[in-house]
Each structure stands twice: as C-alpha cells, then as structure tokens.
Amino acid sequence: MWILSETSFDPTKQHHKETIFTIGNGYLSTRGTFEEGYPNDRRATFIHGVFDDAPVVVTELANTPDWLATQVVIDGEKFSLATGTILAYRRDLDLQTGVLRREVRWQSPNGRVATLIFTRFASLADEHLLALRCEIIPEFDGQIELRSALNGQTDNEGLLHWRHIAQGQLADGAVFLRTRTRKSGIELALVMRLVGDAALTTTFWDVENVPTLRQVYQARSGTPIVVNKFVGVATSRDTGNPLELAHHHLQRVTDWDQELTAQRRAWACEWERCNVVIEGDEEADLAVRFSIFQLLIAAPRHDQRVNIGAKTLSGFGYRGHAFWDTEIFMLPLFIYTMPEVARNLLDYRYLTLPAARAKARAAGYEGAWYAWESADTGEEVTPTWVPDFHDKKKLARVWTGDLAIHISSDVAYAVQQYWQATGDDAWYIERGAEIVLDTAKFCASRAEWLADRGCYGYTDVIGPDEYHDHVNNNAYTNLLAQWNLRAGLETLAWLEQHAPQKAAELRQRLDLTAERLQHWQTVAEKMCVNIAANGLIEQFDGFFKLKDVNLADYEPRTKSMHEIFGIEGANEYQAIKQPDVLMLQFLLREHYSDSQIRVNYDYYTPRTDHTYGSSLGPPIQAIVACQMGDVDEAYEHFIRAARADLRDVRGNAGDGIHAASAGGVWQAVVFGFGGLRIHPDGTWEVHPRLPKHWQQLTFRFTLRGVMHIVTCYPDGRAIVA
Ligand code: BGC
Numbered sequence: 001m002w003i004l005s006e007t008s009f010d011p012t013k014q015h016h017k018e019t020i021f022t023i024g025n026g027y028l029s030t031r032g033t034f035e036e037g038y039p040n041d042r043r044a045t046f047i048h049g050v051f052d053d054a055p056v057v058v059t060e061l062a063n064t065p066d067w068l069a070t071q072v073v074i075d076g077e078k079f080s081l082a083t084g085t086i087l088a089y090r091r092d093l094d095l096q097t098g099v100l101r102r103e104v105r106w107q108s109p110n111g112r113v114a115t116l117i118f119t120r121f122a123s124l125a126d127e128h129l130l131a132l133r134c135e136i137i138p139e140f141d142g143q144i145e146l147r148s149a150l151n152g153q154t155d156n157e158g159l160l161h162w163r164h165i166a167q168g169q170l171a172d173g174a175v176f177l178r179t180r181t182r183k184s185g186i187e188l189a190l191v192m193r194l195v196g197d198a199a200l201t202t203t204f205w206d207v208e209n210v211p212t213l214r215q216v217y218q219a220r221s222g223t224p225i226v227v228n229k230f231v232g233v234a235t236s237r238d239t240g241n242p243l244e245l246a247h248h249h250l251q252r253v254t255d256w257d258q259e260l261t262a263q264r265r266a267w268a269c270e271w272e273r274c275n276v277v278i279e280g281d282e283e284a285d286l287a288v289r290f291s292i293f294q295l296l297i298a299a300p301r302h303d304q305r306v307n308i309g310a311k312t313l314s315g316f317g318y319r320g321h322a323f324w325d326t327e328i329f330m331l332p333l334f335i336y337t338m339p340e341v342a343r344n345l346l347d348y349r350y351l352t353l354p355a356a357r358a359k360a361r362a363a364g365y366e367g368a369w370y371a372w373e374s375a376d377t378g379e380e381v382t383p384t385w386v387p388d389f390h391d392k393k394k395l396a397r398v399w400t401g402d403l404a405i406h407i408s409s410d411v412a413y414a415v416q417q418y419w420q421a422t423g424d425d426a427w428y429i430e431r432g433a434e435i436v437l438d439t440a441k442f443c444a445s446r447a448e449w450l451a452d453r454g455c456y457g458y459t460d461v462i463g464p465d466e467y468h469d470h471v472n473n474n475a476y477t478n479l480l481a482q483w484n485l486r487a488g489l490e491t492l493a494w495l496e497q498h499a500p501q502k503a504a505e506l507r508q509r510l511d512l513t514a515e516r517l518q519h520w521q522t523v524a525e526k527m528c529v530n531i532a533a534n535g536l537i538e539q540f541d542g543f544f545k546l547k548d549v550n551l552a553d554y555e556p557r558t559k560s561m562h563e564i565f566g567i568e569g570a571n572e573y574q575a576i577k578q579p580d581v582l583m584l585q586f587l588l589r590e591h592y593s594d595s596q597i598r599v600n601y602d603y604y605t606p607r608t609d610h611t612y613g614s615s616l617g618p619p620i621q622a623i624v625a626c627q628m629g630d631v632d633e634a635y636e637h638f639i640r641a642a643r644a645d646l647r648d649v650r651g652n653a654g655d656g657i658h659a660a661s662a663g664g665v666w667q668a669v670v671f672g673f674g675g676l677r678i679h680p681d682g683t684w685e686v687h688p689r690l691p692k693h694w695q696q697l698t699f700r701f702t703l704r705g706v707m708h709i710v711t712c713y714p715d716g717r718a719i720v721a
Pocket of ligand 1: 310323324325464466577614616660
C-alpha cells in the first residue's frame, strides 16, 4: 500500500491529520494544513536549522512564512470547509512520490457548486522548490478569484520569530518576501510564480508581510481552471543572498509535469534502496512505508549542520530539538539504506563537539558530553522546568539535561555502527574516531570510584527509563560507557596501524597519555553492574527494593504510570517508562546469550508501561520479543508502535511525528521479524520469524556498498538477492 487516504473531513482530528499528511524533502517540511486555512489549524513549515531563541525552551525551530496560502473566492464567496456544504471529500498522500492531493466538491452557502483539487509537493529533485496546483471545476457560470500569497504572519503558538525585511514584485512578475528571525538573524526569502490558465486580470496586492497575487477568472460550468503556484525558498544558512538563490530555483521551472516527473524519479531512487513489503497485513505494510517516508522527508541530504528532531520537521513538539532518538532509533534505517544521510547526521555530532566539550568542562569533566537536547549549536537546550502534568500552573523540574549522560555513548555507538556497516575508513579517521575518543574521555572522567563497592560507576544519573531520576549505576549507562571506553582504546590502536599521523595528532590534541589510557582500561574493567547468577541485571542500585507493581491492576487506563504515580511517586515503584536493561542487551547483543536476555525480558516486560510510557519502547520490546521467539507478543508491541501516529494511539500525534518510533518500526521489521543480525566484523545472518498472518516480508539493506534484498517466508526461510 502506497497511499495514505482519508475520505471524510473530521475537524476533531484536525491536528492529528495535519501531522500525518506532512510533506517534505529533507530541507523542509510542511504540515498537512489546508491551503485556505481552517479555524485553529496549526499551519507550519519548518526548515532544518532555522532556529530562533525562545523563552524556557532556549531555542526552537521558527515556523516559517506560509507558502501554501491560497484563497479561492467563488462568485463572491470564500471557499472554506467551515462554511457551505462538503458534497465529497478525499485526501491522499502518495508515499511513493511524496505528493499530497485533496479533492473537495463543495457547495457555497449561496448554492454555487465546484470541485477543487489541490495538489502539492516539496521537490526532492530540487530542495529549494515547492509546488502547489489548484484546479477548480465550476458547476456554474460566473467568476472565480484566486488569491495566492506568501504569508509572513506566522508564529510559534503565539511567539513571533520573524521581522519583515522587504517584499515586492521582480521584473519577471515573481513575487517575493524577505524576512529575518528576530534573534538568530537568519534571513529567509520566498519567491512565488504562478503558471497556468490565463486569468482575466492579475493584480499584485502589496499587503505588508502578505504579498499576494490576485487573479480573476471567467468560470464556465465544466471547464477546469488550473493554476500552479511554484515557490522558491532559500535562507542565509544556504547563501549570502537568499533572494537570488530562491529566485534562481524558480526561474528554471517551466511546467508542472516536468517538475512532477523529476519528483517521481527522485523518490523512485530513494525507495529503490529502502522499500519494505509486507504481504498479508495491509496495515503493517502501509505503516512501515509511512514510517520510512516520515524519516526520509526529514533526512538532511545536503546539510551536515543539522540533526533530526524528535518530532522531525512535522510539528511544534520538542521544538525541533534532537535527542538520542536520532542515533539509537532513526540512524539504523539510514546507516543500512542511505549511508550518506547517516554520515551527514553524524557530521552534525562532529561539528558540535566543541559544545559537547564545553558542556563537560562546565560540569567539571573532560571530553565530550553531548547535550541531551541539541539544536543548532549543540549546546544544551533541555528546558529546566516545564508545566507539571498534574497541575499546569505549577512547574516540574526536568533533569535529563543535567543527568542523562548516556547520550555521549549513544553517539559513539552510532558512529561505530556506521563505520562497521559502510567501511568508511576515511570518514572514521577524519571525524568518527575523534567522537569515539572524546566521548570515552568523558566516560572515564565522569566515572567515580565507589570504594565501598570496589568498582567504578556513575551516581546521580537518569537512564533510558525516565520514570526514575537521580539513580546510581544505571546498567545501561554503565555498560554503554564501558563499551565506549573499550571502543576508544580499540580506535586508538586501529588508528596507530592505519593512520599513524592521525593517531599522533589525536593523542596530542586530546591529551591521550599512557596513564590516561590505562585509566580507561581500569574503569572499563572495573565497571559496577549488579548482575545475579542467573543473568538478571538490576536496572540501577536498589531497583529491586522498590515497591513492586502489577500494571494490570491499573487497567483500563488512559494515562501513563508517571501521571498516575506523580513525578516523585514514580521513583518509588518498579514501573518503568521504556525498556532500559533490554535496550542495553539489544544494543550489545553480542555480549549476551539468549538465556541471559530471556531472564531480563521476563522480569522487565510486565513492569514496563508499554501503552502510555515512552513511544520509544514498543519497537524495541518487539525486537527483543522476536529474539525470544514470542512472535505474537512481538506483534502486539510492533503494531502499537506502527499505530503511534497513524491512529494517534497516544493522543499527541498533533505535536508531530514520533520519529524514534518510526525508526523503531523499521528496526522491528528488519531486525525483529526479519531477524537480520549484523555482527561487528561485518558478517550477517537472517532468521525470520514472521507473525502468523504475514505471507511474505521483503526488505533491503546495504552493507559495505552492496545492497541485499531479503525475502522472508512464514516457515523461516529467507532468500537473499
Ligand atoms: C523519552 C526519551 C526521548 C524523548 C524524545 C521522552 O519521553 O523518555 O527517551 O528521548 O521523549 O522523544
């Protein structure tokens, strides 16, 4: 299934639908709001890297001027879904081509009937180009007026980020708007041109901040009127002269069909590398493709200075900030299907090393401590306080920016995964190695010698399970740090052999003395972990002494256990927000036998808030369930993740796509049901375990430049092409 459709308009689902009908091209995304507007819509276009200061949340992606704005006036009445009668309606997002189409047959309050078809796409072939077609088929004789605008009056839920610079009409008739973010000073230019049926009159309305082209048409019953609105877009992040660049991209456009063909071709190339097909389960088939699509439209193809936010570019949630969600949940899709995108995202971490070093230094440590929430500069932008969910008038302290140290090892882990999958030694030598070494340096510097235990550990941290803060020796944090330290030592040894000059340079620049390296070795060897004889790992010191909880006692519920217990209260129970120990075992799969995973799986699964905890949890839970052979249970978790946005199961899809969940859906299919295991030495195997009703699963992945297409069957067979 390639088409995501809706066949009726339901205003109560407006924000949810705006999110899932988002289009984009890796440079920007535009939410699925209507061209003509709708009361209380959340109209938004976000461009990668266009951040501006904001109170409390430090910085946020600024909602850019609205390029969609198009009013259709039918014999003096403004077309709107809020008035008149909707006689027919459908909307289709074609995931194969990234084209969104809406067709509405509408009767005006005065009884005029017309069919309006709006088609839009953000060109993947030319990321500075946006295209919108408006086709109107009147069922009356009279007049139709089109008002096509660039609307600079946008805000971020009330907060204004833009200062108007200039607007006007260029010699060729194109209309432009120049505007600049208030604090960060990023200039943006939009240039619009209309191509299509000749109008009776075309007038330029020079409304301040909303330059508009007004066209009047003679309407004849049954004769379509077609107008294509092309918009060029550029910012001062791209060039010294955004207006010129935006105009340049617009000038080369000749007609709709040509641009659409280029769009189709560009998308076909992308799907060729990453498509997944599930036969026997239409919902899953669409969901996995939808998940991939959402990540592809947020994937920076030509920019190394940006990361993908936890809500992609599709909503206001998390303000465009990036988390470990990128490295651990989204990156595998890119690493194994579009490595050049993965490299861009890792380059962002390389380029933000100075900020990570500064964060470590400010806290009294060495090396690189990445921001828990990261934006343009890589400085920590996690808000310190947010409204408390029990009483929105009160504030709750957010500790992740202060205590979640695992982010550094998560980044290092992704760097190594990229390197192993691609064999991109040149990049590793040039950039990746430095990340692994400097995060190892942080892990060693942050480690504390716990004399009473006779081991090194980390006190006062937060692990992946954020229902518990200020914990000591979170197993995930400790053991990923141990992995990071060893990876650092191995990296240096590898560099000595393969790039001795670089090894010498890094030794000197990062002060990697023999004593320091010896210390890394010791910390790694003596890392604290509470592990029972049967392999059960304690999530953190004292976890097993907390009050046990039977989550079934709280069913049915519509709230997370965090909301039920309260922020402080949740610390007293063994209920967890998302897999923590299981996440560790998933990442360090080679270190654990099946039986060691099983014992942890059995313990932690019933204590995890699968329904209302973190959306990051279910896909990982699904993968581990598959590995344990519990395919039915795996499917339950998988489908919960698959529905996160499509069915808005958590009720917050309106804030934007759950990007980590989307990446997790791909991983659950490929690593879970497909059973793909890639070993650190680059060898791989597949052991499919398909849900009962799946007739076939086909996925593709690229390793060391070679693409493999794997078809899996219900009997566990796999054919590799
Ligand atoms: C999760 C984090 C995640 C963040 C952004 C939180 O609710 O607990 O693990 O990084 O959301 O998606």
